[in-house]
Amino acid sequence: MTGSPHDRYGSDVLATDWRAPRRGRAVETEAALGLVVEEVTTDWCGEVVAVERDLGTLTLEDRRGKRRTFPLGPGFLLEGVPVVLLAPRRAGPVQPTRTASGSVAVPGTKARVARASRIFVEGRHDAELVEKVWGDDLRVEGVVVEYLDGVDDLGEHLADFRPARERKVGVLVDHLVPGSKESRIADAVRRGPHGAHVLVVGHPYVDVWQAVKPGRLGLDAWPRVPRSVEWKKGICQQLGWPHRDQADIARAWKHILGRVGSYADLEPAFLGKVEELIDFVTQEQT
Numbered sequence: 001m002t003g004s005p006h007d008r009y010g011s012d013v014l015a016t017d018w019r020a021p022r023r024g025r026a027v028e029t030e031a032a033l034g035l036v037v038e039e040v041t042t043d044w045c046g047e048v049v050a051v052e053r054d055l056g057t058l059t060l061e062d063r064r065g066k067r068r069t070f071p072l073g074p075g076f077l078l079e080g081v082p083v084v085l086l087a088p089r090r091a092g093p094v095q096p097t098r099t100a101s102g103s104v105a106v107p108g109t110k111a112r113v114a115r116a117s118r119i120f121v122e123g124r125h126d127a128e129l130v131e132k133v134w135g136d137d138l139r140v141e142g143v144v145v146e147y148l149d150g151v152d153d154l155g156e157h158l159a160d161f162r163p164a165r166e167r168k169v170g171v172l173v174d175h176l177v178p179g180s181k182e183s184r185i186a187d188a189v190r191r192g193p194h195g196a197h198v199l200v201v202g203h204p205y206v207d208v209w210q211a212v213k214p215g216r217l218g219l220d221a222w223p224r225v226p227r228s229v230e231w232k233k234g235i236c237q238q239l240g241w242p243h244r245d246q247a248d249i250a251r252a253w254k255h256i257l258g259r260v261g262s263y264a265d266l267e268p269a270f271l272g273k274v275e276e277l278i279d280f281v282t283q284e285q286t
Contacts, residue, residue, distance in 0.1 A: 025082065026082035027084070030086055030089070031072060031088065032048065032088055033048055034047060034048065035078070036078075037078050037083065038076065039070050040075050040082075041075060044060060044062065044070075045060075045062060046060030046061045046062040046067075047061050048060060048085075049061045051072070051087050053087040054251060054254040054255035054258050055242070055252070055255045056072050057070065057072060058085060115282070116167040118161070118168075118169050119169075120146055120157065121146070121148070121172045122148055124147050125257075126174070126208045127146070127147040129257065129260065129266075130145050130274060133262065133266065134278065138278070141278065151171070151173055154171065154189060155185075155189065159194075162194075163194045163198050165197065167197070168199070169199075169281070170198075170199045170201070170278075170280045171186075171189070171198065171200040171277075172277060173185075173186060174207060175204065176200075199276070199277060199280045201273045203267075203269050203270045204269060205269075207231055209235065209256055210222050212256055212260055216259040217239075217256065217259055223239065225238070236248065236249065236252050
């Protein structure tokens with residue numbers, strides 16, 4: 001039956017896409033800085049002032065200057081049209097003239113065969129930070145960095161490795177301050193049978209995250225976390241980042257590490273200790 005001017009229900013409903021959303025289907029759009037959008041569940045309307053690719057979030061600032069953070073993805077309107085907001089595409093790589101540590105970059109330089117000497121660091125995040133800033137230098141020097149998953153068993157690791165004149169070990173320790181557990185472990189190593197061929201140094205920070213200058217994350221200082229709270233989770237909680245499980249912590253670290261481009265983004269107390277370890281394990285015995 002066809003419709004007529006007097007048909008109160010109009011023409012055949014199957015002739016149109018009755019499933020189509022009232023405002024139209026959402027389209028993918030880059031969350032470019034300056035874009036003004038509305039978040040549909042809260043009616044929050046504002047300008048995109050920050051996009052955190054690693055955390056999967058964007059920050060909107062309303063006309064009063066107030067800011068709020070939302071997950072990237074669907075749930076936004078752009079000029080009344082539904083959009084799926086995506087992180088902007090990364091710019092293409094530029095050939096560096098210096099390494100991240102500040103050394104002169106030499107394109108085409110092959111990695112040296114690994115030395116017998118090693119650098120040990122406490123955890124995966126320490127190793128990833130050292131790799132990001134000093135990786136090119138370490139490959140040229142043939143130095144391998146290994147992480148220990150904590151320093152409680154450092155003595156056992158050294159006994160297995162058996163440091164010697166041509167097989168030295170440099171150890172980077174978190175929170176190496178007087179009276180700490182880490183300082184007692186370091187003193188025991190220095191007095192132990194391998195002390196002559198092992199150098200233990202450390203930085204004063206509770207965790208290697210603090211070796212990244214807070215300004216690189218838009219902070220005046222790293223938040224203080226009560227001792228009763230796991231430090232990384234406490235940091236994420238105070239900064240308003242997801243912190244439910246280890247996957248959230250991993251994403252937070254990826255975000256922090258993404259703010260590190262070179263040695264200039266790290267605290268001097270950390271820089272000097274890593275350089276000291278590299279010199280120790282690469283210095284030829286006389």
